[in-house]
């Protein structure tokens with residue numbers, strides 16, 4: 001498999017597509033296609049992988065379809081997604097606005113490939129998405145210890161300085177590569193404009209890569225700007241429920257298909273999951289497990305034989 005891994009030039013030519021299928025903001029009752037059960041999550045993941053996604057950014061819901069940070073559910077989601085797909089599995093440590101820090105840290109116990117690390121506090125509509133510096137440090141260090149690759153979530157320009165401070169004080173992230181996600185157009189954060197995207201992308205350190213997502217109506221301007229600036233794309237029902245003025249999104253797959261076609265038009269087609277892992281520095285825990293399972297099966301077979 002490693003022989004098929006692309007070189008840096010190939011990866012620079014492709015587009016990493018992340019799907020964020022659920023989020024914590026939208027009620028299932030308001031948007032029935034939202035995946036909230038494990039079965040719906042896996043079905044959405046499979047369809048989005050076929051459409052070109054290579055990373056899935058996961059928020060969990062409970063039996064009442066409300067946001068939860070329950071570690072058991074997180075672990076079940078990680079296992080199910082690894083068994084059913086080749087996607088890089090990224091858990092949100094943001095949870096829902098107002099979730100306690102202790103519960104947000106425990107998400108890492110689910111052993112995802114990657115986890116989000118929000119780089120500062122931001123007004124989030126009427127709420128406050130609190131990310132204190134000591135909490136960011138704790139998240140970052142735990143991810144380093146456990147080999148979990150962070151995705152630095154950037155809601156505003158100054159948060160890139162906070163990310164740089166983390167890197168400066170505590171060294172490179174697990175995997176050694178810095179990848180940020182510019183979350184644009186949140187009411188309270190940076191606007192979803194080409195100018196803001198260029199300002200943020202220009203502030204990233206040399207060698208870093210970025211994805212961008214524009215919330216709501218900023219989805220398309222941000223996607224076009226990101227592709228033009230050499231960036232990557234995050235799409236999904238976490239951020240976008242309107243496909244066009246007056247037209248609701250059908251489901252996550254539709255958004256991934258649109259992103260894949262934009263990437264194709266930009267002559268930067270979607271990266272495979274193998275290429276995505278190589279770019280992000282994500283260890284293939286899934287492969288290791290399959291090898292281990294295969295060896296165990298062979299050993300068991302040998303004993304029986």
Ligand SMILES: [Zn+2]
Nearest residue numbers: 023092094238
């Ligand atoms: Zn999220």
